[in-house]
Amino acid sequence: MQLTIAHLSDVHLAPLAGLGPGHINIKRALGLANWMMKRRKVHLRSAVDALVADLERQEPDHIIVSGDLSNLGLPGEHKAALAWLEALGPPDRVSVVPGNHDIYCRLWRDAGVERWRAYMRSDAAGDRLARAAPGGFPYVRILGNLAIVGLNSAIPTRPFMAIGRIGEPQLEALGQTLARLAASGHRRLVVVHHPPLPGQADARRGLVDAARLEEVLVEYGADLVLHGHNHIDMRAERAWKAGTMHVVGIASASMGRPYKEEPLARYNLIRLDTARTGGPIEIVSRGLMEREGPVGEVGRRTLRVARSG
Ligand SMILES: [Fe+2]
């Protein structure tokens, strides 16, 4: 079965929705200043809309959104992001993991990203194979012979911190889940917001337990790990006992204008044969060709997985 999966991330939807005086704390005040002075001018809704229109023309079988749909983790933003997800596709066609801007500070009694749960849960086939930790992650979705494994790396953090943590219960559940999926002959694609390997983000922005996540991934194996967070394209690989695991990060899907080293909005199309265990994975990057310009192909490469499975 030939599959095409679209991967987009760090949508940072504008405008800010539902900001009231009751939501302001030090972290949000700093985040708001950053949004008003910098990010608001570059994360453009028109860029996201152009990318999504192009993505729909590619007719992907499935869409993965790897977090940071919002900016200040506000309930109003979670509701706006849910409406955006519903326009993107039904929950069985779209898989989501939360980012640090979605779980930004404690929300007390508010449902927060639980509003997106239909997009962040195992399907019937995945439910039989997943071992979820409290909190419902990892979840598993089965497409042909491919398993999409969604992790939650987002935790509320202090001001100036964008760190993430998978946590020991989720790491343990991930190991068990990957082992079961390997035993049932599935190709494995893991999704997480933060870059999963040590050193891929600095101490104020990275995954605090990246070394443990790397250990679990290398022990149990996967063909591909997708992430966002750094707003740049990234690529790394690790050898594991049955082949090569590729780690691919995608830039922000809403960058309408150049900002620092961050490229204009783009997304990846991932093409693979789910039945061909160890078969190559093709990654086609599509994005804005110029500032507020048309969307076209910006890169293409083939990843060799070999012997995986
Ligand atoms: Fe982001």
Ligand SMILES: [Fe+2]
């Ligand atoms: Fe992030």
